[in-house]
Amino acid sequence: MSTADHPRSFTITLLPSQRSFASTGQTTILEAAALAGLRLSSSCRNGTCRSCLCRLVDGTLQYRIDWPGLSADEKATGWILPCVALPTSDLIIDQVDFLEMPDPANIAETKRARGRGF
Numbered sequence: 575m576s577t578a579d580h581p582r583s584f585t586i587t588l589l590p591s592q593r594s595f596a597s598t599g600q601t602t603i604l605e606a607a608a609l610a611g612l613r614l615s616s617s618c619r620n621g622t623c624r625s626c627l628c629r630l631v632d633g634t635l636q637y638r639i640d641w642p643g644l645s646a647d648e649k650a651t652g653w654i655l656p657c658v659a660l661p662t663s664d665l666i667i668d669q670v671d672f673l674e675m676p677d678p679a680n681i682a683e684t685k686r687a688r689g690r691g692f
């Protein structure tokens with residue numbers, strides 16, 4: 575039986591907030607965060623600008639691209655680029671800035687309330 579028959583699920587925990595979310599390992603950390611309603615710092619989303627740079631405290635990952643914008647020293651000391659990183663285990667990541675994205679259901683309710691003159 576292949577691993578495709580058993581979808582993986584990893585937990586990604588952000589420090590210092592302790593906020594966590596799930597990932598199948600098929601999407602980048604940045605994409606998995608967005609699916610969980612979190613917007614992590616980013617810009618290019620292709621591993622070149624380093625806007626998303628943060629530090630891996632625990633876990634393993636692989637990169638979607640061959641040459642993410644990190645030096646060998648940075649990789650060796652745990653710096654990662656979540657926009658192109660795919661988890662291969664549960665992860666703990668430090669120094670992550672993020673914003674909670676509003677729940678679309680709440681946005682729709684707010685618009686309806688405004689439409690009624692509130």
Ligand code: FES
Pocket residue numbers: 615616617618619620621622623624625626627643655656657658
């Ligand atoms: S968003 Fe540019 S390197 Fe990650």
